[in-house]
Amino acid sequence: MDLLKDSDLLDELGPLLSAEAAAEAPGAGVEAADLEQAVWVRLLEHDPAPAEPARWLRRAVRAEARLARRRARREIPYGGRPGSAGAGPEDALLHGEENRALRSAVARLPGRCPELMGALLSPRDLTYREIAGELGISQGSLGPVRSRCLGCLRRMLASEVAAPRLRGRERWTNGLPGEREACAHGHERDHFGGSCRGH
Numbered sequence: 001m002d003l004l005k006d007s008d009l010l011d012e013l014g015p016l017l018s019a020e021a022a023a024e025a026p027g028a029g030v031e032a033a034d035l036e037q038a039v040w041v042r043l044l045e046h047d048p049a050p051a052e053p054a055r056w057l058r059r060a061v062r063a064e065a066r067l068a069r070r071r072a073r074r075e076i077p078y079g080g081r082p083g084s085a086g087a088g089p090e091d092a093l094l095h096g097e098e099n100r101a102l103r104s105a106v107a108r109l110p111g112r113c114p115e116l117m118g119a120l121l122s123p124r125d126l127t128y129r130e131i132a133g134e135l136g137i138s139q140g141s142l143g144p145v146r147s148r149c150l151g152c153l154r155r156m157l158a159s160e161v162a163a164p165r166l167r168g169r170e171r172w173t174n175g176l177p178g179e180r181e182a183c184a185h186g187h188e189r190d191h192f193g194g195s196c197r198g199h
Contacts, residue, residue, distance in 0.1 A: 017057055021033075030065075105153055119134060
């Protein structure tokens with residue numbers, strides 16, 4: 001369809017599209033102009049031309065609005081956290097504790113890592129060029145250094161939250177033959193009727 005040659009159709013559909021997009025945009029959480037643009041693109045790509053352009057246009061606006069709503073459900077805004085809207089005091093406390101734990105771990109990183117991670121976590125949202133200038137290192141080395149620092153931070157945090165290991169003698173409780181359990185003295189004993197191995 002060549003919309004550029006059919007200016008009457010453009011003049012006819014323009015106000016209708018604006019009205020439909022303005023009606024659907026608030027519910028979709030997008031700007032009306034974005035919906036309009038998406039529908040114009042859809043119309044340009046539609047081949048052959050729709051038989052009933054006004055009806056097609058209304059359906060296209062609703063379809064684009066549905067897509068925008070689906071997209072909005074999947075996307076997390078920059079700086080946002082899932083479920084943070086309307087978070088209660090408990091969530092705020094847990095989020096504060098997570099931030100303190102992260103900042104504490106960053107401070108314990110070796111070498112220049114605390115400086116680099118501090119710059120990357122800065123609310124000033126610095127570019128790599130600005131970070132390199134502040135730290136006095138080349139911009140090309142920021143990526144590899146950042147990777148090493150993040151790996152170190154990941155290992156550090158993983159070891160702090162790892163499941164506690166059993167200390168001392170382990171006890172198997174399902175009692176299958178050949179498995180061991182601890183006797184009253186803390187020594188291993190098997191289920192074959194054997195005695196305590198420490199005596």
